[in-house]
Amino acid sequence: MPDFRFFIYLAVTAGVTYLIRMIPLVLVRRKIRNRFLLSFLYYIPYAVLSVMTVPAIFYATESLWSAATGFLAAAVAAYFEKSLLFVAASACGAVFLVEMLIPLLG
Amino acid sequence: MKQDFSRGIRDGLPICFGYLSVSFAFGIFAVASGLGTLEALLLSMANVTSAGQFAAVPIIAAGGSLLELALIQLVINARYALMSLSLSQKLGNDVRTRDRFLIAFVNTDEVFAVASGQKDAVGRQYMFGLILTPFLGWSLGTLLGAAAGDILPTILVSALGVAIYGMFVAIVLPASKKSRPTAVCVLLAVALSCLFYYVPALQKIPSGFAIIICAVAASAVMAAVRPVVEIKEEENA
Numbered sequence: 050m051p052d053f054r055f056f057i058y059l060a061v062t063a064g065v066t067y068l069i070r071m072i073p074l075v076l077v078r079r080k081i082r083n084r085f086l087l088s089f090l091y092y093i094p095y096a097v098l099s100v101m102t103v104p105a106i107f108y109a110t111e112s113l114w115s116a117a118t119g120f121l122a123a124a125v126a127a128y129f130e131k132s133l134l135f136v137a138a139s140a141c142g143a144v145f146l147v148e149m150l151i152p153l154l155g
Numbered sequence: 156m157k158q159d160f161s162r163g164i165r166d167g168l169p170i171c172f173g174y175l176s177v178s179f180a181f182g183i184f185a186v187a188s189g190l191g192t193l194e195a196l197l198l199s200m201a202n203v204t205s206a207g208q209f210a211a212v213p214i215i216a217a218g219g220s221l222l223e224l225a226l227i228q229l230v231i232n233a234r235y236a237l238m239s240l241s242l243s244q245k246l247g248n249d250v251r252t253r254d255r256f257l258i259a260f261v262n263t264d265e266v267f268a269v270a271s272g273q274k275d276a277v278g279r280q281y282m283f284g285l286i287l288t289p290f291l292g293w294s295l296g297t298l299l300g301a302a303a304g305d306i307l308p309t310i311l312v313s314a315l316g317v318a319i320y321g322m323f324v325a326i327v328l329p330a331s332k333k334s335r336p337t338a339v340c341v342l343l344a345v346a347l348s349c350l351f352y353y354v355p356a357l358q359k360i361p362s363g364f365a366i367i368i369c370a371v372a373a374s375a376v377m378a379a380v381r382p383v384v385e386i387k388e389e390e391n392a
Contacts, residue, residue, distance in 0.1 A: 050191070050193065051191060051193055051194045051197065054218075055194055055215070057221070058211070058214075058215045058221070058224060059194075059197055059198060059201055061221050061224050061225050061228075062198065062201070062202055062207070062208070062211045062215075062224060062228055063198075063201035063202050065225050065228040065229055065232070066202050066204055066207055066228055066232050066235075067259070067260060069228075069229065069232045069233065069235050069236050069239075070232075070235045070236075070238075070239050070259040070260065070262045071239070071255075071256060071259040071260070072236070072239075073236050073237075073239035073240040073243060074239035074240075074242060074243045074255050074258065074259040074262065075243075075252060075255045075256060075259065084382045085378050085379065085382065086378075087237075087382075087383075088377070088378035088381070088382040088383045089374050089375060089378040090233065090234065090236070090237040091237075091378075091383045092336075092337070092340045092373070092374035092377045092378055092383075093230070093233050093234055093370060093371075093374045094234040094264075094326070095326075095327050095330055095331070095337055095340055095341055095344075096340055096341070096343075096344040096369070096370040096371075096373040096374045097206065097230065097231050097234075097344075097366065097370040098206060098323040098326055098327050099323075099327055099341045099344040099345050099348070099370075099373075100344045100345070100347070100348040100365075100366050100369045100370050100373075101206060101209070101210065101231075101320075101323060101366060102320045102323045102324060102327070103345045103348055103349065104348065104349055104352050104353075105320070105352075106317060106320040109316045109317050109320060110313045110314070110316055110317060111309065111310070111313040115313070115314075116317065119314075119317040119320075119321070120317070120320070120324070122321075123317070123320070123321040123324040123325065124324055124328060126321075126325070127324045127325045127327075127328035127329060128328055128329075128332065130329045130332075131325070132173070132325070133173055133177075133265075133322050133325045133326070134172070134173045134176060135325075136321050136322065136324060136325035137176060137177065137180075137317075137318040137319070137321035137322045137325065138176070138318075138321075139321065140317040140318065140320065140321030140324070141314045141315055141317060141318050141321065142314070144313060144314040144316075144317050145310065145311070145313075145314035148310050148313060148314065149310070
């Protein structure tokens, strides 16, 4: 069962996330005009997702080889602009195949 | 407007199916990191955000600092502020203030994308329909992943471990293909990330802070050098 400590963590995580989404939607009705801030907000999701993905993705599976193949599969599928679901499934499928093959080769 | 609600449900279903698989991976990840099944489910139901939750789990599992947790959520989810801002100008006149409190709760990347893609202003019934099944899919997938993670063979868990990263690649790569400054920003962010990961002196910095420092630095540099105001203004028009 979750303890008291967990609920503190839960409240902080959910509280911050909700306030970020809620405050602009409820309070701010006029447009942001600051060029730097607008540009910063445009870049930030891509920067955050990139930082979280590389190099972490290479250590997310049982072997570096399967992870690298999974990354490559995702990159190819994403390059051809497949759906989120398809890209994620391609990465998983590639990892699965390589990890099936590794024992056979080794 | 029962019709609008049904239309929202219909548009939300593809998001729901996508979320099932990603939240399944989150459930596995959370339990593998040391969290309980109920804890994983509560995190998903209270947050409804992929990247933020994935970043929160290691900090919670390690008993990390609350400041680190709050800051990482702030930075990772800062993009939602812009989406909510944009969405606030897309909502129809029938959307009351108390409706906005509810819609904000499930304003995910995908919900925002679908709502913005509508030709006209979106009403409250449409938004309620749109957010309902993604929320249920996100919660159910987490529960199943957390509960099944223990029974599944290691090889399957290993394969599903890359699902979330695959989704991130699917968001970042097409955008980088279309815009060179975005690609430069991504490369800069990745270079900084590797620096923090591999340079011994920098490894002591908690990963949550490292993500914030790398992402903010890369974005700030690019915002100063290559402002992209025109893109966002057109989107809001």
